[in-house]
Amino acid sequence: MIRSWRYKLDPRKLDAIFISHRHVDHCNDTEVMVEGMTIGVTKKRGILIASKSVIEGDETHTPAISKYHLNSLEKVYRAVPGDEIFLGEDKMTITPTIHSDPTTIGFRLEAKEGIISYIPDTEYFDEMREIYSGSRIIIASVTRPKDMKIPYHMTTEDAVYMLKKMEEKPELFVISHVGMKMHFANPYKEAQFIQNVTGIKTIVAKEGLKLRITEKGISLKTLRPARFV
Ligand SMILES: [Zn+2]
Incomplete structure (x- = not known):
């Protein structure tokens, strides 16, 4: 807060x-x-x-x-997973995961400006390519860098594999939930790797990041913190 x-x-x-x-x-x-x-x-x-x-x-x-x-x-x-929830005119479909909390959920939100998806903590599974295909923006927990896989989480390589095989690719892929190993491996380098290999613009979510999606495109802005808090 x-x-x-x-x-x-x-x-x-x-x-x-x-x-x-x-x-x-x-x-x-x-x-x-x-x-x-x-x-x-x-x-x-x-x-x-x-x-x-x-x-x-x-x-x-x-x-x-x-x-x-x-x-x-x-x-x-x-x-x-599978629930459809209406938020005004936007439809949110709840998506499945494979995580140590087996009830973990993600979403795919269909707004009039396009689809925005959130991949929470999960390990990669093949259905994800279809579930999130057609999204304009995908925000994903990519907790681990290359060669450092742990159960129940995604690595940079998993993200590459998913995006390469996705039929309708996103315009923007956002790495979220940067873990300590990812932090020390340099998440910006990992994002650049995903972008180089897949051709999809990839960024690292950081505090104050604001995304705006319109029919014309997606704009990124980093909000400046107030000085008084
Ligand atoms: Zn978790």
């Missing part, structure tokens, strides 16, 4: 929050952001779309959100 204010993004103006799974680096601020969206739980508003594990917890985790916060929302989706 502090970070969003820092970039002059008012959390009270959020309409929906998407949480892919119940790992702390993904769900830690769920309640805090819900507080923002519901103006400190004074207004019943906003949509939460989250995995079963986030809303209900699992064998080893408590839920990531209290009943108090769930009750403050206008709508809660405990989403599973």
